[in-house]
Amino acid sequence: MALQDGALEISGLKKSYGRTRALEDVTLRCRAGTVHALLGENGTGKSTLVKVLSGVISPDAGKVSVFGRPLTAGSPAEALDAGVVAVFQEVFVAPNLTGIENLFLGYDGLFAKRMPLARKREMGEATLRKIARVPIDLDQVVGEMPLIQRQLIVVARALLRDPAVLILDESTAALDMNSRDALFETIRALVGNGRLVVFITHRMDEVEAISDDISILRAGRNVATMTRSSFDAKEALRIMSPEIASRSANGGET
Ligand SMILES: Nc1ncnc2c1ncn2[C@@H]1O[C@H](COP(=O)(O)OP(=O)(O)OP(=O)(O)O)[C@@H](O)[C@H]1O
Numbered sequence: 001m002a003l004q005d006g007a008l009e010i011s012g013l014k015k016s017y018g019r020t021r022a023l024e025d026v027t028l029r030c031r032a033g034t035v036h037a038l039l040g041e042n043g044t045g046k047s048t049l050v051k052v053l054s055g056v057i058s059p060d061a062g063k064v065s066v067f068g069r070p071l072t073a074g075s076p077a078e079a080l081d082a083g084v085v086a087v088f089q090e091v092f093v094a095p096n097l098t099g100i101e102n103l104f105l106g107y108d109g110l111f112a113k114r115m116p117l118a119r120k121r122e123m124g125e126a127t128l129r130k131i132a133r134v135p136i137d138l139d140q141v142v143g144e145m146p147l148i149q150r151q152l153i154v155v156a157r158a159l160l161r162d163p164a165v166l167i168l169d170e171s172t173a174a175l176d177m178n179s180r181d182a183l184f185e186t187i188r189a190l191v192g193n194g195r196l197v198v199f200i201t202h203r204m205d206e207v208e209a210i211s212d213d214i215s216i217l218r219a220g221r222n223v224a225t226m227t228r229s230s231f232d233a234k235e236a237l238r239i240m241s242p243e244i245a246s247r248s249a250n251g252g253e254t
Pocket residue numbers: 017020021022040041042043044045046047048049089
């Protein structure tokens with residue numbers, strides 16, 4: 001498959017929670033070999049979209065396909081099988097298990113079951129070395145680790161699955177600059193390899209540093225998609241929240 005082909009095709013996704021319309025209508029295409037940033041104010045549906053893409057929740061309507069393969073709605077196993085791996089905003093860990101146990105949690109393919117612990121440790125340490133610029137004791141119980149270490153463990157857990165589509169939902173928020181830069185290098189290597197990374201952040205400097213394409217969600221809709229060369233942070237903020245932008249523009253005039 002050529003690099004420009006669609007790695008992720010999303011059409012007409014809708015999802016409501018009671019009266020809250022988290023996804024109103026999201027239609028979006030993400031290219032293989034790119035970092036596709038998703039921007040949007042709080043509550044615009046970004047994390048809901050992540051959960052639909054990874055099969056954790058079922059949409060009310062709409063379709064998702066990954067590298068040309070249509071996904072059955074609400075099937076985490078199928079999403080995983082298609083190579084979709086998400087790092088959720090909530091930083092899900094098993095707090096009573098150790099770092100090494102968390103790294104291979106849910107990684108229950110035959111291959112991993114048979115893998116000796118020493119091999120797991122070797123793979124886990126090698127993956128963590130790529131992104132962690134703080135020491136992590138893999139024998140420590142994860143619930144006792146500071147947030148930055150827990151965040152690095154869940155990102156490493158995702159990388160260990162060799163994702164075709166890696167989704168990072170505000171995964172840099174808890175990281176220090178060095179680990180974040182190391183993660184960016186890892187992201188570049190992944191997309192250089194034809195993968196897709198969907199990158200959710202609130203930070204414009206991160207968007208400018210890492211993304212190829214940028215989409216903006218507003219009230220559950222994808223309202224704009226642009227390439228980095230045409231990206232302008234002020235314009236993006238205006239699209240994200242036109243009310244705030246017009247208020248501050250009026251304030252500037254008086
Ligand atoms: N499990 C749920 N039950 C009820 N409402 C929900 C649930 N999850 C999300 N929502 C609502 O759906 C809307 C979209 O939420 P979502 O978490 O997808 O936004 P977001 O763009 O990820 O926001 P943030 O930037 O704060 O992470 C919000 O109004 C939120 O309160």
